[in-house]
Amino acid sequence: MRSTSLFVCYMLALLAVQWTAADSNIPTRIIKGFKASPSRGSAQFEPLLTDITGVFAFGFLHISSAKLDLAIIHQPSTQQVWRANPFNLANWGNSTTFSFNGNIVLTGESIQDSTIWSSKSAGGDYLALSNNSNLQIYASPADSSIWQSFDYPFDTLVQGQKFSSASTASLVTADKRYTLRIGIAYLALFMEFHGSQEMNYWKHTAIKANALKDIYAQVDPSGFLGIYYVSDGIYVDRIPFDSFERGLLGFHRLTLESDGNLYAYYWNNDTWVSVYTAQTEPCGLPGKCGAYGICIPGSPTQCTCLVNGTDGCLQSDSGDFCGIQNTGFSVIRQSGVTVEYTDIMETIAVGSLDECEKTCEQSCVCWGALYSNAAKSCYIMDYPIQTVEKSGASYNGYFKLRSNGQGTVAHKEKHRHKPGHRAVIAVVVIFTLTFVGMAAYGGYWWWDKKRNSLPIIQLGSAPKQQPSLEPNKDPDTK
Ligand SMILES: *[C@@H]1O[C@H](CO)[C@@H](O)[C@H](O)[C@H]1NC(C)=O
Ligand SMILES: *[C@@H]1O[C@H](CO)[C@@H](O)[C@H](O)[C@H]1NC(C)=O
Ligand SMILES: *[C@@H]1O[C@H](CO)[C@@H](O)[C@H](O)[C@H]1NC(C)=O
Numbered sequence: 001m002r003s004t005s006l007f008v009c010y011m012l013a014l015l016a017v018q019w020t021a022a023d024s025n026i027p028t029r030i031i032k033g034f035k036a037s038p039s040r041g042s043a044q045f046e047p048l049l050t051d052i053t054g055v056f057a058f059g060f061l062h063i064s065s066a067k068l069d070l071a072i073i074h075q076p077s078t079q080q081v082w083r084a085n086p087f088n089l090a091n092w093g094n095s096t097t098f099s100f101n102g103n104i105v106l107t108g109e110s111i112q113d114s115t116i117w118s119s120k121s122a123g124g125d126y127l128a129l130s131n132n133s134n135l136q137i138y139a140s141p142a143d144s145s146i147w148q149s150f151d152y153p154f155d156t157l158v159q160g161q162k163f164s165s166a167s168t169a170s171l172v173t174a175d176k177r178y179t180l181r182i183g184i185a186y187l188a189l190f191m192e193f194h195g196s197q198e199m200n201y202w203k204h205t206a207i208k209a210n211a212l213k214d215i216y217a218q219v220d221p222s223g224f225l226g227i228y229y230v231s232d233g234i235y236v237d238r239i240p241f242d243s244f245e246r247g248l249l250g251f252h253r254l255t256l257e258s259d260g261n262l263y264a265y266y267w268n269n270d271t272w273v274s275v276y277t278a279q280t281e282p283c284g285l286p287g288k289c290g291a292y293g294i295c296i297p298g299s300p301t302q303c304t305c306l307v308n309g310t311d312g313c314l315q316s317d318s319g320d321f322c323g324i325q326n327t328g329f330s331v332i333r334q335s336g337v338t339v340e341y342t343d344i345m346e347t348i349a350v351g352s353l354d355e356c357e358k359t360c361e362q363s364c365v366c367w368g369a370l371y372s373n374a375a376k377s378c379y380i381m382d383y384p385i386q387t388v389e390k391s392g393a394s395y396n397g398y399f400k401l402r403s404n405g406q407g408t409v410a411h412k413e414k415h416r417h418k419p420g421h422r423a424v425i426a427v428v429v430i431f432t433l434t435f436v437g438m439a440a441y442g443g444y445w446w447w448d449k450k451r452n453s454l455p456i457i458q459l460g461s462a463p464k465q466q467p468s469l470e471p472n473k474d475p476d477t478k
Protein backbone atom coordinates (compact mmCIF):
# COMPACT_ATOMS: atom_id res chain seq x y z
CA MET A 1 0.00 0.00 0.00
CA ARG A 2 2.68 2.35 1.14
CA SER A 3 4.83 1.54 -1.85
CA THR A 4 1.88 2.08 -4.20
CA SER A 5 1.24 5.54 -2.83
CA LEU A 6 4.96 6.27 -2.98
CA PHE A 7 4.91 5.19 -6.60
CA VAL A 8 1.95 7.45 -7.32
CA CYS A 9 3.74 10.35 -5.62
CA TYR A 10 6.80 9.56 -7.68
CA MET A 11 4.80 9.56 -10.92
CA LEU A 12 3.14 12.82 -9.95
CA ALA A 13 6.53 14.27 -9.18
CA LEU A 14 7.76 13.12 -12.58
CA LEU A 15 4.75 14.70 -14.27
CA ALA A 16 5.34 17.90 -12.33
CA VAL A 17 8.94 17.86 -13.48
CA GLN A 18 7.85 17.31 -17.07
CA TRP A 19 5.39 20.12 -16.73
CA THR A 20 8.00 22.40 -15.15
CA ALA A 21 10.36 21.70 -17.99
CA ALA A 22 7.78 22.70 -20.55
CA ASP A 23 6.63 25.62 -18.45
CA SER A 24 6.96 29.08 -19.91
CA ASN A 25 7.71 30.38 -16.41
CA ILE A 26 11.34 29.45 -16.84
CA PRO A 27 13.06 32.81 -17.24
CA THR A 28 14.78 33.83 -20.45
CA ARG A 29 17.15 36.05 -18.50
CA ILE A 30 19.04 35.62 -15.23
CA ILE A 31 19.86 38.89 -13.50
CA LYS A 32 22.92 39.57 -11.34
CA GLY A 33 22.38 38.36 -7.79
CA PHE A 34 20.52 35.17 -8.76
CA LYS A 35 21.15 32.01 -6.70
CA ALA A 36 19.70 28.50 -6.96
CA SER A 37 20.24 25.00 -5.63
CA PRO A 38 18.88 21.80 -7.12
CA SER A 39 15.61 20.71 -5.58
CA ARG A 40 15.26 17.34 -3.92
CA GLY A 41 13.20 16.07 -6.83
CA SER A 42 14.29 13.22 -9.03
CA ALA A 43 14.38 15.33 -12.19
CA GLN A 44 16.93 14.34 -14.78
CA PHE A 45 17.26 18.03 -15.59
CA GLU A 46 16.20 21.11 -13.69
CA PRO A 47 16.03 24.22 -15.91
CA LEU A 48 17.11 27.66 -14.72
CA LEU A 49 17.00 29.49 -18.04
CA THR A 50 15.57 28.94 -21.52
CA ASP A 51 15.98 30.67 -24.85
CA ILE A 52 13.02 32.61 -26.21
CA THR A 53 12.05 29.82 -28.60
CA GLY A 54 12.01 27.33 -25.70
CA VAL A 55 14.11 24.81 -27.63
CA PHE A 56 17.21 25.00 -25.41
CA ALA A 57 17.50 25.24 -21.66
CA PHE A 58 20.34 25.76 -19.22
CA GLY A 59 20.24 24.21 -15.75
CA PHE A 60 21.25 21.37 -13.44
CA LEU A 61 21.76 18.03 -15.17
CA HIS A 62 21.75 14.82 -13.13
CA ILE A 63 24.94 12.81 -13.71
CA SER A 64 24.81 9.21 -12.46
CA SER A 65 22.58 8.98 -9.42
CA ALA A 66 23.73 11.71 -7.08
CA LYS A 67 25.91 14.16 -9.01
CA LEU A 68 25.19 17.12 -11.20
CA ASP A 69 26.74 19.38 -13.77
CA LEU A 70 25.67 22.68 -15.29
CA ALA A 71 24.42 21.85 -18.75
CA ILE A 72 22.55 23.09 -21.78
CA ILE A 73 20.09 20.65 -23.28
CA HIS A 74 18.03 20.51 -26.45
CA GLN A 75 14.62 20.22 -24.79
CA PRO A 76 12.66 18.28 -27.43
CA SER A 77 15.22 15.44 -27.32
CA THR A 78 16.82 16.07 -23.87
CA GLN A 79 20.15 15.77 -25.71
CA GLN A 80 22.90 17.66 -23.90
CA VAL A 81 24.82 20.06 -26.13
CA TRP A 82 27.09 21.63 -23.48
CA ARG A 83 28.39 20.87 -20.02
CA ALA A 84 30.63 22.89 -17.72
CA ASN A 85 32.57 19.66 -17.06
CA PRO A 86 34.47 20.57 -13.86
CA PHE A 87 37.23 18.39 -12.43
CA ASN A 88 34.96 17.36 -9.53
CA LEU A 89 31.23 16.96 -10.05
CA ALA A 90 28.95 18.67 -7.53
CA ASN A 91 26.40 16.77 -5.45
CA TRP A 92 22.72 16.89 -6.37
CA GLY A 93 21.61 18.51 -3.14
CA ASN A 94 21.14 21.76 -1.31
CA SER A 95 24.84 22.04 -0.44
CA THR A 96 25.38 22.87 -4.13
CA THR A 97 24.70 26.42 -5.24
CA PHE A 98 24.64 28.07 -8.63
CA SER A 99 25.04 31.82 -8.49
CA PHE A 100 25.42 34.64 -10.94
CA ASN A 101 27.11 37.82 -9.79
CA GLY A 102 28.58 38.82 -13.13
CA ASN A 103 30.47 35.56 -13.04
CA ILE A 104 28.78 32.14 -13.17
CA VAL A 105 29.85 30.23 -10.07
CA LEU A 106 29.07 26.71 -8.91
CA THR A 107 29.97 25.89 -5.31
CA GLY A 108 29.39 22.82 -3.16
CA GLU A 109 30.79 22.81 0.36
CA SER A 110 30.39 19.06 0.66
CA ILE A 111 32.78 18.58 -2.29
CA GLN A 112 35.38 21.30 -1.93
CA ASP A 113 35.71 24.63 -0.14
CA SER A 114 36.73 26.53 -3.25
CA THR A 115 34.57 27.06 -6.30
CA ILE A 116 33.76 23.87 -8.24
CA TRP A 117 33.43 25.69 -11.53
CA SER A 118 33.27 29.29 -12.68
CA SER A 119 33.10 31.19 -15.96
CA LYS A 120 36.04 33.31 -14.72
CA SER A 121 34.33 36.40 -16.02
CA ALA A 122 33.52 39.74 -14.40
CA GLY A 123 31.37 42.75 -15.11
CA GLY A 124 28.33 40.88 -16.41
CA ASP A 125 24.80 42.09 -15.68
CA TYR A 126 22.62 39.31 -17.04
CA LEU A 127 22.73 35.84 -18.52
CA ALA A 128 20.75 34.69 -21.58
CA LEU A 129 20.59 31.71 -23.91
CA SER A 130 20.54 32.24 -27.67
CA ASN A 131 18.25 30.25 -29.95
CA ASN A 132 21.21 28.09 -31.07
CA SER A 133 22.16 27.14 -27.47
CA ASN A 134 24.89 29.70 -26.80
CA LEU A 135 24.87 30.76 -23.12
CA GLN A 136 26.10 34.32 -22.93
CA ILE A 137 26.91 36.81 -20.19
CA TYR A 138 25.95 40.32 -21.20
CA ALA A 139 26.95 43.68 -19.84
CA SER A 140 24.27 46.36 -20.02
CA PRO A 141 23.66 49.06 -21.14
CA ALA A 142 25.36 48.17 -24.44
CA ASP A 143 24.17 44.52 -24.23
CA SER A 144 27.65 43.45 -25.17
CA SER A 145 28.48 39.77 -24.72
CA ILE A 146 31.48 39.27 -22.43
CA TRP A 147 31.53 35.48 -22.13
CA GLN A 148 29.94 32.67 -24.16
CA SER A 149 29.67 28.91 -23.70
CA PHE A 150 30.48 28.52 -27.43
CA ASP A 151 34.12 29.30 -26.57
CA TYR A 152 34.28 26.39 -24.10
CA PRO A 153 32.77 23.38 -25.85
CA PHE A 154 32.32 20.04 -24.08
CA ASP A 155 31.79 17.11 -26.50
CA THR A 156 29.57 18.88 -29.04
CA LEU A 157 29.68 21.66 -31.61
CA VAL A 158 26.31 22.96 -32.73
CA GLN A 159 25.68 24.75 -35.98
CA GLY A 160 27.08 28.26 -35.92
CA GLN A 161 29.61 27.53 -33.16
CA LYS A 162 33.20 28.38 -34.12
CA PHE A 163 35.92 25.88 -33.22
CA SER A 164 39.18 27.73 -33.68
CA SER A 165 42.85 26.80 -33.76
CA ALA A 166 43.54 30.25 -32.31
CA SER A 167 41.74 29.31 -29.08
CA THR A 168 42.32 26.60 -26.50
CA ALA A 169 39.05 24.84 -27.28
CA SER A 170 38.89 21.09 -27.80
CA LEU A 171 36.06 18.57 -27.64
CA VAL A 172 36.47 15.97 -24.93
CA THR A 173 34.53 12.90 -23.80
CA ALA A 174 33.17 12.84 -20.22
CA ASP A 175 35.86 10.34 -19.17
CA LYS A 176 38.53 12.53 -20.82
CA ARG A 177 39.72 9.50 -22.78
CA TYR A 178 39.31 11.07 -26.24
CA THR A 179 39.70 14.58 -27.63
CA LEU A 180 39.07 16.36 -30.92
CA ARG A 181 41.50 19.18 -31.53
CA ILE A 182 41.95 21.73 -34.28
CA GLY A 183 45.40 22.88 -35.30
CA ILE A 184 46.79 24.85 -38.17
CA ALA A 185 45.38 23.15 -41.28
CA TYR A 186 43.96 20.04 -39.56
CA LEU A 187 41.33 18.49 -37.29
CA ALA A 188 42.38 15.38 -35.37
CA LEU A 189 41.14 12.81 -32.88
CA PHE A 190 43.38 11.64 -30.04
CA MET A 191 43.25 8.98 -27.35
CA GLU A 192 44.80 10.32 -24.15
CA PHE A 193 46.97 8.39 -21.69
CA HIS A 194 47.05 10.25 -18.38
CA GLY A 195 47.65 13.54 -20.15
CA SER A 196 51.24 12.77 -21.10
CA GLN A 197 51.08 10.35 -24.04
CA GLU A 198 48.52 10.40 -26.78
CA MET A 199 47.58 8.52 -29.91
CA ASN A 200 46.39 10.27 -33.04
CA TYR A 201 44.00 7.87 -34.80
CA TRP A 202 42.12 10.15 -37.19
CA LYS A 203 43.09 13.32 -39.00
CA HIS A 204 41.50 15.56 -41.59
CA THR A 205 43.98 17.85 -43.29
CA ALA A 206 42.73 20.93 -45.09
CA ILE A 207 45.19 20.45 -47.94
CA LYS A 208 44.54 23.79 -49.55
CA ALA A 209 45.02 25.70 -46.30
CA ASN A 210 47.95 28.02 -45.80
CA ALA A 211 50.12 26.17 -43.30
CA LEU A 212 50.73 29.32 -41.26
CA LYS A 213 47.22 30.69 -40.78
CA ASP A 214 44.81 29.85 -37.98
CA ILE A 215 41.59 28.19 -39.08
CA TYR A 216 38.21 27.60 -37.53
CA ALA A 217 35.66 24.89 -38.20
CA GLN A 218 31.92 25.52 -38.06
CA VAL A 219 28.95 23.23 -38.60
CA ASP A 220 26.85 24.73 -41.38
CA PRO A 221 23.02 24.40 -41.31
CA SER A 222 23.15 23.09 -44.88
CA GLY A 223 25.01 19.95 -43.81
CA PHE A 224 28.79 20.25 -43.68
CA LEU A 225 31.66 21.15 -41.42
CA GLY A 226 33.19 24.21 -43.05
CA ILE A 227 36.80 25.25 -42.48
CA TYR A 228 37.69 28.94 -42.76
CA TYR A 229 40.58 31.28 -42.00
CA VAL A 230 40.23 33.04 -38.65
CA SER A 231 41.68 36.29 -39.98
CA ASP A 232 39.18 36.95 -42.77
CA GLY A 233 36.58 34.17 -42.65
CA ILE A 234 37.52 32.98 -46.13
CA TYR A 235 36.40 29.42 -46.89
CA VAL A 236 39.22 26.86 -47.11
CA ASP A 237 37.72 23.39 -47.04
CA ARG A 238 34.70 21.34 -45.96
CA ILE A 239 33.77 17.92 -44.66
CA PRO A 240 30.33 17.25 -46.21
CA PHE A 241 27.68 15.27 -44.32
CA ASP A 242 25.00 13.08 -45.90
CA SER A 243 22.65 16.03 -45.43
CA PHE A 244 24.77 18.26 -47.68
CA GLU A 245 22.95 19.95 -50.55
CA ARG A 246 19.54 18.64 -49.43
CA GLY A 247 18.27 22.00 -48.19
CA LEU A 248 17.79 23.01 -44.58
CA LEU A 249 16.77 19.72 -42.99
CA GLY A 250 17.07 20.63 -39.35
CA PHE A 251 19.38 21.71 -36.55
CA HIS A 252 22.83 20.05 -36.88
CA ARG A 253 25.36 19.07 -34.25
CA LEU A 254 28.77 17.35 -34.28
CA THR A 255 29.54 15.18 -31.23
CA LEU A 256 32.60 13.29 -30.01
CA GLU A 257 31.04 10.21 -28.45
CA SER A 258 32.35 7.92 -25.73
CA ASP A 259 33.59 5.35 -28.28
CA GLY A 260 36.08 7.95 -29.54
CA ASN A 261 34.30 8.51 -32.85
CA LEU A 262 33.00 11.79 -34.19
CA TYR A 263 29.39 11.89 -35.45
CA ALA A 264 27.13 14.51 -37.01
CA TYR A 265 23.33 14.53 -36.71
CA TYR A 266 20.42 16.75 -37.55
CA TRP A 267 17.13 17.04 -35.67
CA ASN A 268 14.13 16.20 -37.88
CA ASN A 269 11.63 17.26 -35.17
CA ASP A 270 11.43 13.65 -34.02
CA THR A 271 14.88 12.05 -33.83
CA TRP A 272 18.53 12.90 -34.38
CA VAL A 273 19.34 11.58 -37.85
CA SER A 274 22.94 10.44 -38.24
CA VAL A 275 24.61 12.04 -41.25
CA TYR A 276 28.35 11.67 -40.66
CA THR A 277 30.82 9.30 -38.98
CA ALA A 278 34.52 10.22 -38.99
CA GLN A 279 35.89 6.67 -38.69
CA THR A 280 33.61 4.47 -40.75
CA GLU A 281 35.52 1.24 -39.99
CA PRO A 282 34.63 0.24 -36.39
CA CYS A 283 37.97 -1.59 -36.06
CA GLY A 284 39.67 1.75 -36.69
CA LEU A 285 38.71 2.91 -33.19
CA PRO A 286 41.62 2.31 -30.80
CA GLY A 287 39.34 1.43 -27.88
CA LYS A 288 37.10 -0.96 -29.85
CA CYS A 289 38.50 -4.16 -28.31
CA GLY A 290 40.42 -2.53 -25.47
CA ALA A 291 44.14 -2.79 -24.80
CA TYR A 292 45.98 -5.65 -26.56
CA GLY A 293 42.72 -6.47 -28.38
CA ILE A 294 42.31 -7.65 -31.96
CA CYS A 295 39.30 -6.42 -33.90
CA ILE A 296 37.99 -8.36 -36.90
CA PRO A 297 36.67 -6.17 -39.74
CA GLY A 298 33.14 -7.27 -40.57
CA SER A 299 32.59 -8.62 -37.05
CA PRO A 300 33.93 -5.87 -34.82
CA THR A 301 32.20 -7.23 -31.73
CA GLN A 302 34.05 -10.57 -31.98
CA CYS A 303 37.18 -9.33 -30.26
CA THR A 304 40.15 -11.59 -29.63
CA CYS A 305 43.37 -10.82 -27.78
CA LEU A 306 47.03 -10.28 -28.58
CA VAL A 307 47.58 -11.14 -24.94
CA ASN A 308 44.94 -12.58 -22.65
CA GLY A 309 44.30 -10.98 -19.30
CA THR A 310 42.28 -12.21 -16.36
CA ASP A 311 39.08 -10.66 -17.72
CA GLY A 312 39.33 -9.98 -21.45
CA CYS A 313 42.66 -8.93 -22.89
CA LEU A 314 45.62 -7.77 -20.83
CA GLN A 315 45.04 -4.28 -19.43
CA SER A 316 47.67 -1.96 -20.77
CA ASP A 317 49.78 0.11 -18.48
CA SER A 318 50.64 3.73 -18.79
CA GLY A 319 54.08 5.27 -19.04
CA ASP A 320 57.00 3.86 -20.99
CA PHE A 321 60.05 1.59 -20.65
CA CYS A 322 62.49 4.34 -19.73
CA GLY A 323 64.25 4.48 -16.37
CA ILE A 324 65.91 1.66 -14.44
CA GLN A 325 62.76 0.23 -12.88
CA ASN A 326 60.87 0.12 -16.20
CA THR A 327 63.32 -1.60 -18.51
CA GLY A 328 62.13 -5.18 -18.18
CA PHE A 329 59.73 -6.33 -20.86
CA SER A 330 58.73 -9.36 -22.84
CA VAL A 331 57.56 -9.38 -26.42
CA ILE A 332 54.65 -10.76 -28.36
CA ARG A 333 54.82 -11.09 -32.14
CA GLN A 334 51.71 -11.41 -34.30
CA SER A 335 51.52 -11.49 -38.05
CA GLY A 336 48.45 -10.27 -39.96
CA VAL A 337 47.58 -7.30 -37.78
CA THR A 338 47.60 -3.59 -38.56
CA VAL A 339 45.65 -0.40 -37.78
CA GLU A 340 43.54 1.90 -39.98
CA TYR A 341 45.73 4.92 -39.33
CA THR A 342 49.27 3.91 -40.34
CA ASP A 343 49.39 6.93 -42.68
CA ILE A 344 49.37 9.33 -39.72
CA MET A 345 51.72 7.30 -37.48
CA GLU A 346 55.39 7.93 -36.80
CA THR A 347 56.92 6.08 -39.77
CA ILE A 348 60.48 4.90 -40.30
CA ALA A 349 61.75 3.46 -43.58
CA VAL A 350 63.45 0.13 -42.86
CA GLY A 351 64.92 -2.74 -44.85
CA SER A 352 63.39 -5.61 -42.93
CA LEU A 353 61.07 -6.73 -40.15
CA ASP A 354 64.12 -7.35 -38.00
CA GLU A 355 65.27 -3.75 -38.39
CA CYS A 356 61.78 -2.52 -37.46
CA GLU A 357 61.68 -4.69 -34.34
CA LYS A 358 65.19 -3.61 -33.28
CA THR A 359 64.23 0.06 -33.64
CA CYS A 360 61.34 -0.44 -31.25
CA GLU A 361 63.25 -2.76 -28.94
CA GLN A 362 65.96 -0.16 -28.41
CA SER A 363 63.67 2.80 -27.91
CA CYS A 364 62.33 3.02 -24.39
CA VAL A 365 59.29 5.07 -25.46
CA CYS A 366 58.27 2.46 -28.04
CA TRP A 367 55.50 0.06 -26.94
CA GLY A 368 55.17 -1.65 -30.29
CA ALA A 369 55.68 -1.48 -34.02
CA LEU A 370 53.90 -2.58 -37.15
CA TYR A 371 55.95 -3.57 -40.16
CA SER A 372 54.61 -3.43 -43.69
CA ASN A 373 56.54 -5.75 -45.95
CA ALA A 374 55.02 -4.12 -49.05
CA ALA A 375 55.93 -0.56 -48.07
CA LYS A 376 59.10 -1.53 -46.13
CA SER A 377 57.80 0.82 -43.47
CA CYS A 378 57.96 0.59 -39.71
CA TYR A 379 55.10 2.28 -37.84
CA ILE A 380 55.96 3.14 -34.26
CA MET A 381 53.47 2.97 -31.37
CA ASP A 382 54.89 5.27 -28.72
CA TYR A 383 51.92 4.77 -26.40
CA PRO A 384 50.42 1.74 -24.61
CA ILE A 385 49.13 -0.90 -27.03
CA GLN A 386 45.46 -0.56 -27.92
CA THR A 387 43.20 -2.38 -30.38
CA VAL A 388 44.78 -3.58 -33.61
CA GLU A 389 42.86 -5.00 -36.54
CA LYS A 390 43.19 -8.29 -38.35
CA SER A 391 44.75 -7.86 -41.78
CA GLY A 392 46.62 -9.57 -44.56
CA ALA A 393 49.86 -11.39 -43.72
CA SER A 394 52.03 -8.66 -45.22
CA TYR A 395 51.78 -6.82 -41.91
CA ASN A 396 53.67 -7.95 -38.83
CA GLY A 397 53.23 -6.66 -35.32
CA TYR A 398 55.77 -6.49 -32.50
CA PHE A 399 54.38 -5.58 -29.08
CA LYS A 400 56.05 -5.07 -25.72
CA LEU A 401 54.58 -6.28 -22.44
CA ARG A 402 55.70 -5.12 -19.05
CA SER A 403 57.50 -7.93 -17.20
CA ASN A 404 55.13 -7.53 -14.28
CA GLY A 405 52.08 -7.81 -16.57
CA GLN A 406 49.78 -10.74 -15.82
CA GLY A 407 48.31 -13.10 -18.36
CA THR A 408 49.43 -16.11 -20.31
CA VAL A 409 52.05 -15.01 -22.74
CA ALA A 410 53.15 -17.17 -25.59
CA HIS A 411 56.72 -16.94 -26.89
CA LYS A 412 57.96 -15.03 -23.89
CA GLU A 413 61.36 -13.45 -24.37
CA LYS A 414 63.36 -11.30 -22.01
CA HIS A 415 64.87 -8.13 -23.36
CA ARG A 416 67.13 -5.62 -21.75
CA HIS A 417 68.89 -2.65 -23.20
CA LYS A 418 72.12 -4.01 -24.55
CA PRO A 419 74.95 -2.53 -26.54
CA GLY A 420 74.23 -2.51 -30.27
CA HIS A 421 75.28 -0.49 -33.27
CA ARG A 422 76.19 2.99 -32.18
CA ALA A 423 74.51 4.60 -35.17
CA VAL A 424 71.21 2.90 -34.49
CA ILE A 425 71.39 3.92 -30.85
CA ALA A 426 72.16 7.53 -31.80
CA VAL A 427 69.17 7.60 -34.14
CA VAL A 428 66.96 6.08 -31.49
CA VAL A 429 68.20 8.53 -28.85
CA ILE A 430 67.53 11.49 -31.11
CA PHE A 431 64.12 10.14 -32.02
CA THR A 432 63.34 9.53 -28.35
CA LEU A 433 64.46 12.95 -27.20
CA THR A 434 62.54 14.64 -29.98
CA PHE A 435 59.45 12.68 -29.20
CA VAL A 436 59.65 13.20 -25.45
CA GLY A 437 60.23 16.91 -25.98
CA MET A 438 57.32 17.21 -28.38
CA ALA A 439 55.04 15.11 -26.19
CA ALA A 440 55.99 17.06 -23.08
CA TYR A 441 55.48 20.37 -24.83
CA GLY A 442 52.23 19.22 -26.45
CA GLY A 443 50.93 17.81 -23.17
CA TYR A 444 51.91 20.92 -21.28
CA TRP A 445 50.37 23.21 -23.89
CA TRP A 446 47.13 21.33 -23.97
CA TRP A 447 46.56 20.86 -20.29
CA ASP A 448 47.82 24.28 -19.40
CA LYS A 449 45.26 25.86 -21.64
CA LYS A 450 42.33 23.81 -20.48
CA ARG A 451 40.01 25.96 -18.50
CA ASN A 452 39.55 23.54 -15.62
CA SER A 453 43.13 22.49 -15.70
CA LEU A 454 43.16 19.21 -13.79
CA PRO A 455 42.46 16.21 -16.03
CA ILE A 456 40.87 12.78 -15.64
CA ILE A 457 37.83 11.72 -13.75
CA GLN A 458 38.53 8.03 -14.02
CA LEU A 459 42.28 7.87 -13.73
CA GLY A 460 43.71 4.74 -15.20
CA SER A 461 40.44 3.21 -16.32
CA ALA A 462 40.83 1.40 -19.59
CA PRO A 463 37.99 1.31 -22.10
CA LYS A 464 35.40 -1.40 -21.64
CA GLN A 465 36.40 -4.65 -23.14
CA GLN A 466 34.58 -7.35 -24.95
CA PRO A 467 35.24 -10.81 -23.58
CA SER A 468 37.73 -12.56 -25.80
CA LEU A 469 36.39 -15.23 -28.08
CA GLU A 470 38.00 -17.94 -30.18
CA PRO A 471 40.79 -16.46 -32.24
CA ASN A 472 40.10 -16.48 -35.95
CA LYS A 473 42.28 -19.09 -37.60
CA ASP A 474 42.57 -17.44 -40.99
CA PRO A 475 44.77 -14.36 -40.79
CA ASP A 476 44.04 -13.23 -44.35
CA THR A 477 40.61 -11.70 -44.18
CA LYS A 478 41.44 -8.15 -45.11
C1 LIG B 1 19.26 20.72 3.14
O1 LIG B 1 18.70 19.43 3.15
C2 LIG B 1 18.73 18.81 4.42
C3 LIG B 1 18.17 17.40 4.31
O2 LIG B 1 18.12 16.95 3.02
C4 LIG B 1 17.90 19.64 5.42
O3 LIG B 1 17.99 19.06 6.70
C5 LIG B 1 18.46 21.06 5.46
O4 LIG B 1 17.65 21.86 6.29
C6 LIG B 1 18.51 21.67 4.07
N1 LIG B 1 19.14 22.97 4.14
C7 LIG B 1 18.65 24.04 3.53
C8 LIG B 1 19.43 25.29 3.66
O5 LIG B 1 17.62 23.99 2.88
C1 LIG C 1 17.61 32.80 -34.06
O1 LIG C 1 18.10 34.11 -33.87
C2 LIG C 1 18.62 34.71 -35.04
C3 LIG C 1 19.19 36.06 -34.69
O2 LIG C 1 19.44 36.22 -33.36
C4 LIG C 1 17.53 34.83 -36.09
O3 LIG C 1 18.07 35.37 -37.26
C5 LIG C 1 16.95 33.46 -36.36
O4 LIG C 1 15.87 33.57 -37.25
C6 LIG C 1 16.49 32.80 -35.08
N1 LIG C 1 16.07 31.44 -35.37
C7 LIG C 1 14.94 30.92 -34.89
C8 LIG C 1 14.66 29.51 -35.26
O5 LIG C 1 14.20 31.55 -34.16
C1 LIG D 1 10.32 21.10 -37.86
O1 LIG D 1 9.45 22.06 -37.31
C2 LIG D 1 9.66 23.39 -37.77
C3 LIG D 1 8.75 24.33 -37.01
O2 LIG D 1 7.50 23.76 -36.81
C4 LIG D 1 9.40 23.45 -39.29
O3 LIG D 1 9.66 24.76 -39.76
C5 LIG D 1 10.35 22.47 -39.95
O4 LIG D 1 10.10 22.43 -41.34
C6 LIG D 1 10.21 21.07 -39.36
N1 LIG D 1 11.24 20.24 -39.92
C7 LIG D 1 11.01 19.01 -40.39
C8 LIG D 1 12.18 18.27 -40.94
O5 LIG D 1 9.90 18.50 -40.38
Ligand SMILES: *[C@@H]1O[C@H](CO)[C@@H](O)[C@H](O)[C@H]1NC(C)=O
Binds near residue numbers: 470
Ligand atom coordinates in the same frame (compact mmCIF):
# COMPACT_ATOMS: atom_id res chain seq x y z
C1 LIG E 1 43.27 -16.33 -25.11
O1 LIG E 1 42.15 -17.02 -24.58
C2 LIG E 1 41.36 -17.65 -25.57
C3 LIG E 1 40.08 -18.18 -24.95
O2 LIG E 1 40.26 -18.43 -23.60
C4 LIG E 1 42.18 -18.73 -26.23
O3 LIG E 1 41.42 -19.40 -27.20
C5 LIG E 1 43.38 -18.08 -26.89
O4 LIG E 1 44.22 -19.04 -27.48
C6 LIG E 1 44.19 -17.26 -25.90
N1 LIG E 1 45.14 -16.45 -26.65
C7 LIG E 1 46.42 -16.32 -26.29
C8 LIG E 1 47.24 -15.41 -27.13
O5 LIG E 1 46.88 -16.89 -25.32
